[in-house]
Amino acid sequence: MRITNNMLINNMMRNLNNNLKKMNKIQQKLSSGKKFQLPSDDPIGVSRSLKLNTDIAKIEQYKRNLDDAVSWLEITESAVAEVEDVLQRARELTVQAANGTNSDDDLKMISSEIEQLKDHLIKISNTTYAGRYIFSGYKTDVRLLNENGFYKPNTLHKDEISRYNVGVSDSIEVNVVGVRVFGKLGADLDNPDFDADVTSSDRSYLIAMFDSLKTALDSGDEDTVQKTLGRIDKVMENLLSVRADIGAKTNRLELTKKGLESQSINFTKLLAENEDADIAEVIMNLKVNENIYRASLSAGARIIQPTLVDFLR
Known part of the structure; x- marks a missing residue:
């Protein structure tokens, strides 16, 4: 087979183009800091990066x-x-009112403060977070209690518990349904119910208890004032249970947070190892390919007329 000058030129051009393509890829790695730019560069590596990015997200x-x-x-x-x-303040006032040494004016002052404390309880019952009523179960756009202490939602079930997803197949209950704190008034004030479904015709036990205490103070009903101390103690015992439950949930979330932060660090490290280029290695490869390219030009200069090679330089 006869080797023509055109064949030599075409072969040299093909080799030079291949070397230029290699250098271009290496320069892209150097500028981006990544091992691959396109899925075709490393299909397995790209697939792994997509999975890791999804996990991190x-x-x-x-x-x-x-x-x-x-x-x-x-x-x-x-x-x-x-x-x-x-409740603690109400208990202090009740103890003061029950000592039998108060004048009518003293009892009126205590009664007035009890009324203010009751109004404050209603305000607390309608506490919001980010525009949502925290005690209203699923009905976060509805207040828990009206100004008279009746429940606002038409129906509020005791199991209207909101859950937050905080991991794969891991969720946690975050809300406390209002009846667990403010109770439901039943047949009498001696048997509070903090575990019941309520409707808009039901009244808060706490509000009813405060009204009963105020009425007793206004009328001089010492027996009811004395009974209120025991009722307040029952309510406070219930609140200790509620706070313990909240504390347990908060502790669990703190542990979950540490786990998520650890996972995030590990996945981010794996992602970097998978797609971040070794800059020192990339620079070395670039130098090697530049030398190969120059060597190709030099070899071509000894075979092809100088005018073409000079043009390519």
């Missing part, structure tokens, strides 16, 4: 859910603690 969403859940629980804890403070 899920973790970030779980972390946002978790932060929202923690904030919700913190607001709830604060509200329940405030109810406890109100």
Whole structure:
């Protein structure tokens, strides 16, 4: 077979183009810092990166859910603690009223403060977080109690529990249904119900208890004033249980948060190992390919007339 000058030129051009393509790919790696630019560069590596990026995105969403859940629980804890403070003050006033040494004016002052404390309880019952009523179950756009202490939702089930997804197949209950804190008034005030479904015709036990105490103070009913001490103690015992439940949920979320942060770090590290280029190695490969390209030009200069090679330089 006769080797023509055109064949030599075409062969040299093909080799030079291949070397230029290699250098271009290496330069892209150097400028982007990534091992691959297109799926065709490394299909397996690209697939692995897509999976890792999806996992990282899920973790970030779980972390946002978790932060929202923690904030919700913190607001709830604060509200329940405030109810406890109100009850503690009411107990102090009740003890004061029951000592039998108060004048009518003293009892009127105590009665007035009890009324203010009752109004404050109603305000606490309608606490919101991010525009949502925290004690209203699924009906977060509806207040829990009206100004007279009756439940606002037409129906509020005790199991209207909101759950936040904080991991794969992992969710946690975050809300406290209002009846667990404010109770339902039953047949009498000696048997509070904190575990019941309620409707708009039901009244809060706490509000009814405060009204009963105020009426007793206004009428001089010492027996009811004395009974109220025991009723307040029952309510405070219930609130201790509610706060313990909130604390357990918060602790679990803190542990879950640490786990998510650890997963995020690990997946981010794996992603970097999978797609980040070794810059030192890339620079070395670039130098090698530049030398190969120059060697190709030099070899071509000894075979093909200088004018063409000079043009290519």
